[in-house]
Amino acid sequence: MHHGPELTAVIVFCAALAVGALTRAFSKRTKFPYTVAMLGVGVAVGLGLEYGDVEAPVAEFLTSGPALSADLIIFVFLPALIFESAFALDVHAFRKNIGFVLFLAVPALLVATLLTALWMLGVTAGPLGLSGWDWGWGAALVFGALISATDPVAVVSILRDVGAPKRLGLLIEGESLFNDGTAIVAFTVLLSLLAGGGFDTQHAVFELLRVAGGGVAVGLVLAWVIGNWLARTFQDALVEITLTLVLAYAAMIFAEAVLHVSGVLAIVTAGVYLAGPGRTRISPEVAHFLHQFWELLAYIANTVIFLLVGFLIASHLHTARASTLGVIVLGFVGIVIIRFLVIFSVLPIINRLVDQPVDRRSGVAMAWGGLRGAVSLALALIVAQHPDVGEELGVQILSVTAGIVLLTIAVNGTTTGWVLRKLGLTRIGAAEALADVRAAERLLKNVEDRVADADADPALRTVPWHEVREGLRARRSAITEELGVSLRRFDEAGATARAAGVWQRALGVERRFYRAAYSDGTIGPRALARLEIEIDQHFDRIEADDFDAPPSRLGEPGWALRLEQWVRTLGLPFGRLAFHVLSLRYDVARVIAEAASRVRAELREVRADDAEAVDAVTNVYRRYADDALHVLEDLRVHMPELATAIESRLARRIALSFEKSAVDGLRAEGAIGEAVAERLSVDIKRRAKDLHFAATHVELPETAEICRETALFADLDDDVVDELAKMTIEQIFAEGEELFRERDRGDGMYIVARGVVEVFHPGEGDAAETVLATLGGGDILGEMALLSGEPRTASARAATAVTVGRISSRDFRKLMETRPEVEDKMWNAFGRRLLDNQLRAGVHGKLDPDVRRLIMARCVGRALVKGESLVASAGGLFVVDGCLETDAGPRRAGSLVDPGESCRATTGARVLELPNLTRVAGAEEDRGAS
Numbered sequence: 001m002h003h004g005p006e007l008t009a010v011i012v013f014c015a016a017l018a019v020g021a022l023t024r025a026f027s028k029r030t031k032f033p034y035t036v037a038m039l040g041v042g043v044a045v046g047l048g049l050e051y052g053d054v055e056a057p058v059a060e061f062l063t064s065g066p067a068l069s070a071d072l073i074i075f076v077f078l079p080a081l082i083f084e085s086a087f088a089l090d091v092h093a094f095r096k097n098i099g100f101v102l103f104l105a106v107p108a109l110l111v112a113t114l115l116t117a118l119w120m121l122g123v124t125a126g127p128l129g130l131s132g133w134d135w136g137w138g139a140a141l142v143f144g145a146l147i148s149a150t151d152p153v154a155v156v157s158i159l160r161d162v163g164a165p166k167r168l169g170l171l172i173e174g175e176s177l178f179n180d181g182t183a184i185v186a187f188t189v190l191l192s193l194l195a196g197g198g199f200d201t202q203h204a205v206f207e208l209l210r211v212a213g214g215g216v217a218v219g220l221v222l223a224w225v226i227g228n229w230l231a232r233t234f235q236d237a238l239v240e241i242t243l244t245l246v247l248a249y250a251a252m253i254f255a256e257a258v259l260h261v262s263g264v265l266a267i268v269t270a271g272v273y274l275a276g277p278g279r280t281r282i283s284p285e286v287a288h289f290l291h292q293f294w295e296l297l298a299y300i301a302n303t304v305i306f307l308l309v310g311f312l313i314a315s316h317l318h319t320a321r322a323s324t325l326g327v328i329v330l331g332f333v334g335i336v337i338i339r340f341l342v343i344f345s346v347l348p349i350i351n352r353l354v355d356q357p358v359d360r361r362s363g364v365a366m367a368w369g370g371l372r373g374a375v376s377l378a379l380a381l382i383v384a385q386h387p388d389v390g391e392e393l394g395v396q397i398l399s400v401t402a403g404i405v406l407l408t409i410a411v412n413g414t415t416t417g418w419v420l421r422k423l424g425l426t427r428i429g430a431a432e433a434l435a436d437v438r439a440a441e442r443l444l445k446n447v448e449d450r451v452a453d454a455d456a457d458p459a460l461r462t463v464p465w466h467e468v469r470e471g472l473r474a475r476r477s478a479i480t481e482e483l484g485v486s487l488r489r490f491d492e493a494g495a496t497a498r499a500a501g502v503w504q505r506a507l508g509v510e511r512r513f514y515r516a517a518y519s520d521g522t523i524g525p526r527a528l529a530r531l532e533i534e535i536d537q538h539f540d541r542i543e544a545d546d547f548d549a550p551p552s553r554l555g556e557p558g559w560a561l562r563l564e565q566w567v568r569t570l571g572l573p574f575g576r577l578a579f580h581v582l583s584l585r586y587d588v589a590r591v592i593a594e595a596a597s598r599v600r601a602e603l604r605e606v607r608a609d610d611a612e613a614v615d616a617v618t619n620v621y622r623r624y625a626d627d628a629l630h631v632l633e634d635l636r637v638h639m640p641e642l643a644t645a646i647e648s649r650l651a652r653r654i655a656l657s658f659e660k661s662a663v664d665g666l667r668a669e670g671a672i673g674e675a676v677a678e679r680l681s682v683d684i685k686r687r688a689k690d691l692h693f694a695a696t697h698v699e700l701p702e703t704a705e706i707c708r709e710t711a712l713f714a715d716l717d718d719d720v721v722d723e724l725a726k727m728t729i730e731q732i733f734a735e736g737e738e739l740f741r742e743r744d745r746g747d748g749m750y751i752v753a754r755g756v757v758e759v760f761h762p763g764e765g766d767a768a769e770t771v772l773a774t775l776g777g778g779d780i781l782g783e784m785a786l787l788s789g790e791p792r793t794a795s796a797r798a799a800t801a802v803t804v805g806r807i808s809s810r811d812f813r814k815l816m817e818t819r820p821e822v823e824d825k826m827w828n829a830f831g832r833r834l835l836d837n838q839l840r841a842g843v844h845g846k847l848d849p850d851v852r853r854l855i856m857a858r859c860v861g862r863a864l865v866k867g868e869s870l871v872a873s874a875g876g877l878f879v880v881d882g883c884l885e886t887d888a889g890p891r892r893a894g895s896l897v898d899p900g901e902s903c904r905a906t907t908g909a910r911v912l913e914l915p916n917l918t919r920v921a922g923a924e925e926d927r928g929a930s
């Protein structure tokens with residue numbers, strides 16, 4: 001039977017993985033970089049096939065060229081490698097360093113491209129005068145672009161193995177992710193020049209922006225679409241992993257093959273989005289498997305691609321002349337020198353723009369770690385296969401690229417660990433070292449306890465536990481010695497370093513608790529995202545040696561809360577969004593209180609190391625717990641319906657988690673069969689999914705009851721109260737939220753149903769705010785602005801969690817037009833509030849508070865039509881609205897008319913007839929005497 005190249009490809013793939021498994025085992029034993037080893041194996045096997053006169057189909061497939069093409073690298077290998085790197089990024093740390101990364105990836109790369117082109121012009125057509133090597137500007141620039149793209153795979157794995165600073169790895173990996181995109185964009189533009197086309201600078205700049213911007217846009221759109229799809233998928237590992245796979249490859253295909261924009265930047269953007277804002281859209285049960293899947297995929301891609309690159313390099317070695325080897329060596333020396341020049345030229349500039357400068361040691365590591373790899377080879381293959389590029393020139397560029405890739409990986413890759421150690425970049429801090437030893441000590445103690453329990457088990461009495469104990473005693477001795485060294489080093493460290501170590505330990509415990517709570521399903525993705533932001537920002541403070549902890553862990557209102565506040569201004573009803581906002585606050589407060597308790601317990605274990613620092617951090621977490629418990633109690637007292645709904649949902653979520661754990665335990669013990677366990681697991685997952693996506697409804701007090709219990713509306717007819725109820729919109733405010741602000745447009749009034757509201761004047765400048773009133777259930781606020789249409793004269797905020805009913809100005813005016821009794825009551829209430837404010841402020845002279853209250857109780861409202869005349873009562877008149885003409889001049893709203901004075905309404909007006917102050921005072925004296 002005849003077999004096509006497909007069988008050969010499968011054989012090569014399987015052989016590559018088998019060789020990779022052997023090489024990985026060798027690499028782990030010898031600490032030799034895995035990717036470098038795979039490249040060496042590929043070159044060795046390729047040379048063996050090339051010179052061994054092997055005529056098998058596999059040998060022909062590998063040595064004739066189809067095994068490795070540009071499209072294979074770009075559309076098969078790059079999506080897996082780039083997406084895995086982007087998805088594994090620490091997005092918060094990357095965001096802090098994005099200016100540094102982009103500066104290196106764009107302007108610095110373009111400078112490196114130009115300098116490399118100048119160097120290669122000198123090498124190929126300069127003083128050396130190499131025959132047949134006159135590249136010219138077109139070839140030199142294209143080569144400069146393709147060889148400037150760095151490959152972080154080998155270096156980042158080395159950085160992780162030797163324990164280099166995480167930021168250094170982030171900078172190298174981040175630069176590579178973005179400079180790959182920049183290099184490909186620049187290469188695409190410059191290739192037209194080499195292929196014989198014209199070169200228009202303005203057009204080139206436009207193309208750079210179009211290709212780069214288009215790639216970012218494609219990545220964002222696809223990531224948003226897939227992210228929303230993931231959010232609607234619940235605990236389905238197969239579907240969720242498949243969707244991320246689709247995202248990575250669709251980004252490359254749509255961008256590169258369909259829209260002809262940057263596929264690399266599309267993948268990077270999509271991966272960073274999913275690692276940051278989109279991370280909580282992945283089910284917590286799936287996240288671990290998802291990362292393992294992408295690590296496996298990247299491992300497979302690296303294994304195959306480095307082996308094939310080795311074959312490619314080997315296939316060109318037999319055609320290499322002395323001049324080719326000379327150009328390769330000179331080119332390698334040149335790009336290393338140029339990278340050092342570029343890195344150290346831009347460091348002073350970039351360090352002025354970032355909060356945390358990069359020191360010279362890290363600069364050396366970044367310069368030396370600038371390896372070249374798959375992207376450079378893919379672009380070189382495109383040149384070699386381009387119909388408008390001469391065959392000899394194409395082979396030259398491919399040969400030089402392959403040689404330089406080999407040298408950077410073989411020379412720089414194998415020595416990076418040594419360079420890092422010489423630079424002192426592999427030694428961890430004193431606090432981190434002590435934490436590692438403490439963790440090993442606790443682990444050993446746990447093992448010793450379990451061995452003691454096992455030794456006491458009759459079923460295990462024949463097991464020779466003394467041998468195990470001998471080993472444990474040896475480990476205990478080694479850890480004790482290591483602990484002594486770490487403690488001495490920790491004591492020698494300054495107070496700042498010790499405090500930073502304690503804080504890092506506490507924040508690490510706190511972060512792990514939040515992630516565990518998310519994995520257990522006891523907090524939702526929005527709560528985790530909010531808390532992750534708080535932890536990241538706190539870590540930033542510690543890195544800057546700022547140990548003044550944030551006053552609260554509850555943080556500022558997130559986008560959902562701000563959106564909900566905006567929805568309120570539109571007069572929309574309390575609904576699912578408002579529930580989610582306060583549910584988020586409840587979830588965050590509850591888990592903060594639990595995490596603070598866990599942190600304090602953890603710190604008690606290490607208090608002996610630095611009692612002062614531990615006590616300071618413990619006090620902060622005690623404050624965090626108190627704040628969180630205050631919020632929980634506030635919601636439980638003032639929002640019992642809401643708290644009950646949240647806690648009921650939480651209880652069901654926890655119960656499902658317990659049920660799942662029980663099924664897993666019974667399955668592990670063999671108490672139930674696999675088929676039964678699978679059916680139970682599917683049922684639990686179904687119920688968990690229903691709960692996850694179910695809308696939660698909160699039964700609030702009936703609006704009619706809120707209105708009926710309000711003093712202002714207490715004696716209105718039932719049908720009027722029902723009309724009020726229909727136009728009243730229930731709203732909920734968390735503690736500290738503002739209902740409205742001074743000088744806002746008065747577009748409605750609020751009836752307090754539950755909770756406490758403070759009315760206050762905000763302080764201007766250095767002046768403190770002034771609390772004017774504290775209102776509770778049944779009180780009304782905002783009616784003055786509602787009736788008068790004037791801006792609000794004070795601000796109002798929730799002193800506790802508050803439920804209010806809001807009635808808009810438009811709806812209330814319609815009601816007053818049809819219900820005169822409502823209008824009269826509102827104007828009377830408005831007039832009393834206006835008069836009371838002035839009497840409190842002493843505008844009309846100082847009054848005893850008891851006298852003021854009697855005046856307010858006995859004043860009577862009256863409406864006047866235009867032209868109506870009257871004589872002021874014995875206590876005088878207070879103008880509530882409109883204007884009265886008197887002998888002393890006009891009197892407008894807020895003015896007093898003296899007792900017995902004649903007046904006439906020049907407009908429609910409302911007044912309060914005041915009681916006789918002498919009689920009021922006498923009545924007060926009589927009441928006091930009795």
